[in-house]
Amino acid sequence: MKIAVTYENGQVFQHFGHTEQFKLYEVEDGRVVSSQVVDTNGSGHGALAGFLREYGVDALICGGIGGGARNALAQVGIQLYPGASGGADAQVEALLAGRLSYDPDTVCAHHDHGEGHDCGHHHDHDCGQGSCGSN
Template identity: 35%
Template sequence: MKIALPTREGRIDNHFGHCEMYTVFTVSENREIVGTETIPSPQGCGCKSNIASVLQAQGVVVMLAGNMGAGALNVLGNHGIQVVRGCSGEVKTVAEAWLKGELADSGVGCSHTHDDGHVCNH
């Protein structure tokens, strides 16, 4: 299994669509992290980018994120990626907490308007 986290300077980036990169952890059947890789973040809004298909192609099935709006949430869900919002902190610590069952989706998203005028609720 693989889990991804929007990352900036080793921590969960609170703004999913504008993160520096995605940290992807490979997890064993024993729920232990056995590998780490990073995927550069595409430019632009997360709900308008190809990141969901890229992550899906890499085998990612869970996204541990800070804030995320309905647009990105729907796109990831349509690609078979479960989203857990409300995460914060150092990415490996967050991933380990999720693996221990200590995290649940906050159900809270965010919304704002981009310079180009569209609102993607993230």
């Protein structure tokens, strides 16, 4: 399994579409066996899903991410863990331990829908205080 984290100075970078680096973690038997930092070479949010797919990424931990990017990641089969923050290494360890703190309400829980689908369903979430894009 390969996990990517939006990366800047050891931390989870908070703007997926503007990330300049990802830290990639190779995971075997539930533990990290290697990692590397890769540059996106200026790829924008539209190209980042394909960039991650080329590296064989299975899951992405990130901060903020827009609807188009979420859909693009879903289309290439990358599991998304948005709304994470803190140290990149610690977030990967937390994911592997089943205790990652992230905000699933920032992404659709179902990926079988066609284009134009509006994922406006928020369960137990107050959009006025969350990351729904209303500031």
